[in-house]
Amino acid sequence: MKGKVHGYGGKMTLGERLYLGEIFRGLGITIRHVIRNLLHTGDMPTVQYPEERRAYSPRFRGRHRLMKREDGTPRCVACMMCSTACPADCIHIVAEEHPDPAIEKAPASFEIDLLRCVYCGLCEEACPCDAIRMDTGIYDMAADSRAKFYVDKEFLLNNTTDGTR
Amino acid sequence: MVKLTIDGRELEFAAGTSLFEACRVARGEALPHFCYHPDLSVAGVCRLCQVEVEGMPKLTIACNTSVREGMVVHTRSERVRRAAQQILEMHLINHPVDCPICDQAGECGLQDQYMNYGLYESEVSISDKVNKAKVQVIGPRVVLDKERCVLCSRCVRFCDEVTRTGELGIFNRGDRAEIGVAPGRQLDNAYSLNTVDICPVGALTSLDFRFKKRVWLLRSTPSICHGCATGCNVRVDHEAGTVYRLKPRRNPAVNGSWMCDEGRDTYRELHAASRLSEPLLRRDGELRAATWPEAWAALAGAAGRELPPGAAVVSPRQSLEEIALFAHLAAALGVPAAAIGGGPREADRGEGDDLLRSADLAPNRAALGWLGLQEPAGADLAARVRAAKGAVLVYGADPAADAPGWREAVAGRTVIHLGTHRNATAEAADIVIPLSAWAERDGLFVNRQGRVQASRRAIARPGLAQEDWRFLADWLAAAGAAEVPASLPELRRWVAGRVTALAGVDLAVLPPEGLVPDAVAAGSGGES
Numbered sequence: 291m292k293g294k295v296h297g298y299g300g301k302m303t304l305g306e307r308l309y310l311g312e313i314f315r316g317l318g319i320t321i322r323h324v325i326r327n328l329l330h331t332g333d334m335p336t337v338q339y340p341e342e343r344r345a346y347s348p349r350f351r352g353r354h355r356l357m358k359r360e361d362g363t364p365r366c367v368a369c370m371m372c373s374t375a376c377p378a379d380c381i382h383i384v385a386e387e388h389p390d391p392a393i394e395k396a397p398a399s400f401e402i403d404l405l406r407c408v409y410c411g412l413c414e415e416a417c418p419c420d421a422i423r424m425d426t427g428i429y430d431m432a433a434d435s436r437a438k439f440y441v442d443k444e445f446l447l448n449n450t451t452d453g454t455r
Numbered sequence: 456m457v458k459l460t461i462d463g464r465e466l467e468f469a470a471g472t473s474l475f476e477a478c479r480v481a482r483g484e485a486l487p488h489f490c491y492h493p494d495l496s497v498a499g500v501c502r503l504c505q506v507e508v509e510g511m512p513k514l515t516i517a518c519n520t521s522v523r524e525g526m527v528v529h530t531r532s533e534r535v536r537r538a539a540q541q542i543l544e545m546h547l548i549n550h551p552v553d554c555p556i557c558d559q560a561g562e563c564g565l566q567d568q569y570m571n572y573g574l575y576e577s578e579v580s581i582s583d584k585v586n587k588a589k590v591q592v593i594g595p596r597v598v599l600d601k602e603r604c605v606l607c608s609r610c611v612r613f614c615d616e617v618t619r620t621g622e623l624g625i626f627n628r629g630d631r632a633e634i635g636v637a638p639g640r641q642l643d644n645a646y647s648l649n650t651v652d653i654c655p656v657g658a659l660t661s662l663d664f665r666f667k668k669r670v671w672l673l674r675s676t677p678s679i680c681h682g683c684a685t686g687c688n689v690r691v692d693h694e695a696g697t698v699y700r701l702k703p704r705r706n707p708a709v710n711g712s713w714m715c716d717e718g719r720d721t722y723r724e725l726h727a728a729s730r731l732s733e734p735l736l737r738r739d740g741e742l743r744a745a746t747w748p749e750a751w752a753a754l755a756g757a758a759g760r761e762l763p764p765g766a767a768v769v770s771p772r773q774s775l776e777e778i779a780l781f782a783h784l785a786a787a788l789g790v791p792a793a794a795i796g797g798g799p800r801e802a803d804r805g806e807g808d809d810l811l812r813s814a815d816l817a818p819n820r821a822a823l824g825w826l827g828l829q830e831p832a833g834a835d836l837a838a839r840v841r842a843a844k845g846a847v848l849v850y851g852a853d854p855a856a857d858a859p860g861w862r863e864a865v866a867g868r869t870v871i872h873l874g875t876h877r878n879a880t881a882e883a884a885d886i887v888i889p890l891s892a893w894a895e896r897d898g899l900f901v902n903r904q905g906r907v908q909a910s911r912r913a914i915a916r917p918g919l920a921q922e923d924w925r926f927l928a929d930w931l932a933a934a935g936a937a938e939v940p941a942s943l944p945e946l947r948r949w950v951a952g953r954v955t956a957l958a959g960v961d962l963a964v965l966p967p968e969g970l971v972p973d974a975v976a977a978g979s980g981g982e983s
Binding site: 367368369370371374385386387391392393394395418419 | 553554555556560588589590665666667669671672
């Protein structure tokens with residue numbers, strides 16, 4: 291870009307002090323961009339959110355989900371590794387006895403306070419059963435009360451991404 | 456004395472000391488072990504505590520070796536380390552390694568040893584592990600997982616040697632060997648949960664504590680059990696104001712490493728629905744919640760209307776300081792000395808046995824005697840209260856439930872109940888003051904041996920409940936008494952000065968095993 295950059299106490303040239311010339315110069319830049327964008331719509335940097343969405347990396351950490359066993363019950367064994375690892379203290383699990391002695395332990399309740407969550411992914415990493423994942427890609431969450439961000443086991447179990455695995 | 460060298464350090468031990476204990480002193484930490492336990496016989500089955508003794512061709516297990524003059528022992532050599540690794544690998548062959556669902560995770564011997572002696576890359580295939588029964592309820596309080604067991608036999612030895620009930624045994628051989636209860640029997644002795652404590656792995660877990668809390672989240676406070684007059688040393692395990700379990704703390708002079716199952720249940724009363732969390736005043740015939748200023752006004756009114764209060768009853772469940780201060784307060788309020796006492800005597804009667812459980816369920820009865828307070832039987836107590844005029848102060852006790860004739864004796868009189876729970880006396884009282892339950896404040900207790908032991912505050916008090924001595928001191932000040940202790944240490948000094956048994960004892964520095972005052976040890980002072 292040409293032209294001087296003025297700091298405090300800098301002196302403007304006569305042309306700059308007349309204002310009008312500079313205003314038309316600025317308008318010209320704007321109009322140039324409008325025309326270029328109209329001719330090359332594909333190169334526009336703006337994303338038409340929410341109709342259009344940017345593709346995120348598969349490693350992007352979105353809203354959590356709980357994985358299921360083949361029979362549909364949660365894979366989680368309520369070992370509390372995730373809630374222990376959680377730096378935001380947002381995972382609250384109550385354990386119960388599972389009727390199958392081979393499984394032994396299961397979550398009676400599994401709640402995440404999404405407003406406290408910092409989406410660090412330590413819970414995924416701590417999980418020994420691959421029961422909690424953050425691969426839903428969901429990042430736009432809106433609700434009209436705080437209570438709705440306090441999500442329970444049922445919500446997390448059915449909180450799947452488009453390509454359900 | 457025997458002189459020997461361990462890891463290059465020359466040390467002296469009494470003859471007959473086990474090499475295991477000698478190594479514990481020399482190393483500052485125990486050798487790796489599963490089967491050794493200081494309060495059980497030596498089994499020598501886990502083979503983990505092997506050490507190198509110069510002159511011996513093979514490694515030897517320290518637990519089954521006594522110290523000898525001139526022994527030269529190495530506990531940190533490569534040969535010893537390799538042996539521990541190999542033995543640990545063997546222990547892990549058939550272990551399911553299901554730590555995420557195992558309640559022992561976090562306080563597991565196998566996990567701890569693995570951090571030090573793990574092979575990390577085992578040569579044994581995990582596919583052909585021997586499967587055994589899981590989640591077997593073998594008694595009213597204990598769950599057995601046979602896969603996790605390392606066959607250290609501690610639980611079997613405990614039932615054979617300590618309780619002498621012999622419910623458990625090792626069945627089958629080789630890698631099919633497993634712990635089990637004899638057919639048709641249950642692990643249902645009064646000390647069954649000690650097997651869970653001494654189990655170094657997650658094979659035995661407590662039905663009550665199972666899955667309630669991960670152990671690494673718990674904080675521990677050393678305290679004493681308030682279940683009976685034995686005063687077993689315990690650890691109160693709690694998190695965020697909730698107590699989850701009591702575990703015994705080793706004190707050879709009182710309880711060894713054990714405590715009874717009933718004692719472990721005493722934590723429940725701390726969170727009972729009947730726990731008082733605010734002052735209650737009787738209005739229009741019903742107890743209603745009140746604020747502290749209202750409660751103080753009511754106390755002043757009750758005392759003013761019926762001055763002096765006629766009788767004061769204190770429970771032997773309160774601490775030494777509290778009983779002393781309460782007696783002092785009652786006297787300052789004008790209660791005749793003869794009408795201040797504990798009771799009723801027959802309350803707190805339990806079963807008892809010759810091991811730890813005491814037939815006297817009050818943890819501090821000896822303190823009543825030390826403070827010169829009488830303890831009349833129920834009928835006598837009621838008669839004594841009936842004879843006295845004026846308001847009746849009840850602290851901690853529940854005479855309405857325990858003393859026959861109590862209700863008639865106090866009919867139409869103001870009853871002031873200082874306590875922790877909404878018991879029968881509180882229900883019938885006019886003024887109910889919420890104070891601290893046993894895990895919510897510091898206090899000293901005198902057990903059946905005459906041993907003074909400290910109970911420590913583990914959790915916060917609920918709601919508006921107050922610390923006992925502070926409330927009593929405030930009331931003393933309000934009553935215009937001259938001697939009002941300003942802090943707990945000051946109160947303890949004041950108590951020590953009033954009790955002849957405690958002459959010359961500094962209650963601020965109690966040894967970890969508690970203290971039997973010389974005057975008590977020399978005299979007849981209590982059974983032992």
